Amino acid sequence: MIKLRANKRLQTTIRNQVLWTRFGSKIGRPVAWVTSGSPVEIVLAAGFIPFYPENHAAICAARGMSQDLAEQTEAEGYSRDLCSYFRVDVGSQISGRTPLGHLVPPDVILVSNNICGTVQNWFRVTAERFNVPLLFLDTPFNDAAPTEADVAYVREQLVHIAAEVARLGGRRVTEDRLSKVVLRSRDALELWAEVLAMAAERPAPFTSFDAFVHMAPIVSMRGTRRCISYYRALRDEVRERMKAGISSVPDERARVVWDNIAIWPVHKQLKKLFEQYHVSLVGDTYTSAWTVEHLEPEDPFTSLAKVYTDIILNHGAAHRVKVLSNMVRKFDATGFVLHSNRSCKRYSLGQFGVKTAVSSATGATGVVVEADMADPRSVSFEHLQQRLVPFFETLGASG
Amino acid sequence: MTRVAGLDIGSTATKCVMMEDGRVIASVVVPSMPDMRVAAERALRECGAEGIPVLTTGYGRALYEARLAQVSEITALAAGVGFVAPVAATVVDIGGQDSKVVRVEAGKVVDFAMNDRCAAGTGRFLEVMSRVLHIPFEEFDAVACDEVEPLPVTSTCTVFAESEVVGLLSARHPPARILKGVLTSVCGRVASLGRQVGVKAPVVATGGTMYSQAVVRALSNALGVPVAVPAAPQFVTATGAALLCARRVAADVAAAAV
Ligand code: SF4
Numbered sequence: 078m079i080k081l082r083a084n085k086r087l088q089t090t091i092r093n094q095v096l097w098t099r100f101g102s103k104i105g106r107p108v109a110w111v112t113s114g115s116p117v118e119i120v121l122a123a124g125f126i127p128f129y130p131e132n133h134a135a136i137c138a139a140r141g142m143s144q145d146l147a148e149q150t151e152a153e154g155y156s157r158d159l160c161s162y163f164r165v166d167v168g169s170q171i172s173g174r175t176p177l178g179h180l181v182p183p184d185v186i187l188v189s190n191n192i193c194g195t196v197q198n199w200f201r202v203t204a205e206r207f208n209v210p211l212l213f214l215d216t217p218f219n220d221a222a223p224t225e226a227d228v229a230y231v232r233e234q235l236v237h238i239a240a241e242v243a244r245l246g247g248r249r250v251t252e253d254r255l256s257k258v259v260l261r262s263r264d265a266l267e268l269w270a271e272v273l274a275m276a277a278e279r280p281a282p283f284t285s286f287d288a289f290v291h292m293a294p295i296v297s298m299r300g301t302r303r304c305i306s307y308y309r310a311l312r313d314e315v316r317e318r319m320k321a322g323i324s325s326v327p328d329e330r331a332r333v334v335w336d337n338i339a340i341w342p343v344h345k346q347l348k349k350l351f352e353q354y355h356v357s358l359v360g361d362t363y364t365s366a367w368t369v370e371h372l373e374p375e376d377p378f379t380s381l382a383k384v385y386t387d388i389i390l391n392h393g394a395a396h397r398v399k400v401l402s403n404m405v406r407k408f409d410a411t412g413f414v415l416h417s418n419r420s421c422k423r424y425s426l427g428q429f430g431v432k433t434a435v436s437s438a439t440g441a442t443g444v445v446v447e448a449d450m451a452d453p454r455s456v457s458f459e460h461l462q463q464r465l466v467p468f469f470e471t472l473g474a475s476g
Numbered sequence: 477m478t479r480v481a482g483l484d485i486g487s488t489a490t491k492c493v494m495m496e497d498g499r500v501i502a503s504v505v506v507p508s509m510p511d512m513r514v515a516a517e518r519a520l521r522e523c524g525a526e527g528i529p530v531l532t533t534g535y536g537r538a539l540y541e542a543r544l545a546q547v548s549e550i551t552a553l554a555a556g557v558g559f560v561a562p563v564a565a566t567v568v569d570i571g572g573q574d575s576k577v578v579r580v581e582a583g584k585v586v587d588f589a590m591n592d593r594c595a596a597g598t599g600r601f602l603e604v605m606s607r608v609l610h611i612p613f614e615e616f617d618a619v620a621c622d623e624v625e626p627l628p629v630t631s632t633c634t635v636f637a638e639s640e641v642v643g644l645l646s647a648r649h650p651p652a653r654i655l656k657g658v659l660t661s662v663c664g665r666v667a668s669l670g671r672q673v674g675v676k677a678p679v680v681a682t683g684g685t686m687y688s689q690a691v692v693r694a695l696s697n698a699l700g701v702p703v704a705v706p707a708a709p710q711f712v713t714a715t716g717a718a719l720l721c722a723r724r725v726a727a728d729v730a731a732a733a734v
């Protein structure tokens with residue numbers, strides 16, 4: 078098992094990003110807290126420093142802090158059935174504890190409902206706590222693809238949001254400035270897509286276990302130059318591995334794809350289990366959500382409106398079946414794992430139907446595992462093993 | 477003349493099956509508790525299977541260190557069913573700790589669903605209820621016979637169901653009708669598990685609980701298709717393990733010969 082050199086680089090990159098956020102806010106740059114699915118390009122063009130509470134919650138979870146933080150939020154009366162990212166992030170706001178040292182408070186909060194309804198309430202609660210303005214982007218749910226009317230409706234809101242962030246302490250967002258940021262986003266998204274696509278190679282030089290970790294910059298730094306150089310280096314390294322025939326798992330015997338967010342509390346254990354059975358996790362619907370096409374610097378408002386309305390969670394089950402089936406084919410997988418994520422209802426609804434449909438479309442074998450992305454109390458490694466081992470054996474892999 | 481053994485170290489019982497030239501020549505079952513490792517050794521000894529290649533399966537499969545290999549219960553169960561009932565398309569297994577529905581084809585797994593998170597729909601549920609009702613498992617068939625009408629018992633949670641049963645008892649409902657309700661509840665839960673993979677006939681049921689005709693009938697009612705039970709339903713998984721062991725030994729011999 079040869080480790081990626083980029084693992085080190087990732088740590089430095091994230092650390093620098095944290096330092097930059099802190100330093101920037103000290104020298105008077107305004108800070109915007111944004112959702113993972115919100116058009117960050119606009120706040121960047123306005124000169125804001127973005128901060129991603131969802132990403133922050135994932136970091137807390139990966140560092141083993143999530144249960145403690147979630148309990149802080151539950152003690153305020155919030156139900157344990159709510160999204161664990163919400164509970165972890167708000168717990169950090171309440172207690173002031175974070176692996177980042179301290180949180181840089183927002184000047185404005187930007188939320189969009191293209192990922193779920195929970196995040197809307199989470200950010201509203203947060204805006205109230207910090208007593209700052211909340212900007213809300215409403216993206217209509219897709220039956221197939223965004224209609225012209227949808228795009229026009231979202232575009233209008235984006236123009237409005239751009240004016241608001243300028244008024245709330247930012248620079249004026251000209252089309253020109255926005256185009257530049259959009260172009261930088263696009264470059265990074267393309268590089269990330271290139272990295273992920275290389276997992277189609279046999280043996281896979283890079284797996285989704287790597288992707289779940291190396292996605293952090295594409296989520297929280299896209300639109301910046303540092304993000305591009307990060308992914309350029311990663312792309313080059315993975316390409317090198319691919320050319321040298323270096324496999325991510327020893328002696329690859331089966332290839333599977335994944336649906337839903339990672340299971341952070343047991344991420345490393347799970348990775349080991351896959352390795353032990355020589356199974357490559359070659360693709361997933363989550364990290365590939367940041368590989369959108371059609372991000373065009375010409376007419377950036379319209380392009381952003383399209384892209385942010387079209388994201389995977391803003392579609393129904395039929396779309397998921399299509400995305401997963403394509404992925405199974407593209408990556409030449411014989412199986413797929415559906416993580417039924419207790420926290421993320423939007424992502425987990427209808428998975429049994431999806432399983433049957435993807436199986437009959439592709440002939441691949443599916444399995445549903447129950448867990449949670451961040452709350453260790455809802456994750457049992459024993460259970461995961463109980464499901465995954467027979468699944469692996471069915472695919473012809475053995476430990 | 478090679479002898480091999482399959483050892484199914486389950487949560488309640490440990491089963492050992494010894495095979496020779498594709499035939500089962502001995503089988504034993506011993507309780508797994510309190511020490512699964514001891515139970516494994518005892519089962520092998522009583523089976524006369526000491527010193528021969530052993531493939532383990534079941535909850536405690538990693539505990540027996542002198543094994544040739546280990547596989548999950550699902551894989552072993554499918555292999556076993558392929559041997560004892562090759563025509564089966566679906567296997568329903570109600571074990572002590574979990575229940576599973578496996579779609580099979582020629583001894584291989586096509587798809588499976590299992591309930592291992594909750595005691596409802598498993599042998600544990602029956603165990604708890606048998607204790608509350610003071611009806612031992614051996615008497616299920618005599619008590620829950622065809623003429624008895626079942627009383628509704630919830631199938632979502634063993635703890636809820638237990639207090640429900642206590643309530644029904646204290647309201648002086650006949651235990652026979654309650655037991656029938658309990659069986660309907662367990663099998664209903666298993667049937668809903670089956671819908672995840674699609675239950676295709678012919679259906680075979682395995683696991684120690686299938687020694688009771690009342691359970692088999694309730695299961696077949698819940699699934700809406702007839703259910704066949706092999707001669708030794710408790711040993712199917714261990715038999716599968718023995719078969720896989722024989723295959724492994726043969727492959728090793730072939731590899732060594734090259
Ligand atoms: S519910 Fe899902 S989409 Fe919504 S914030 Fe939580 S993890 Fe994200």
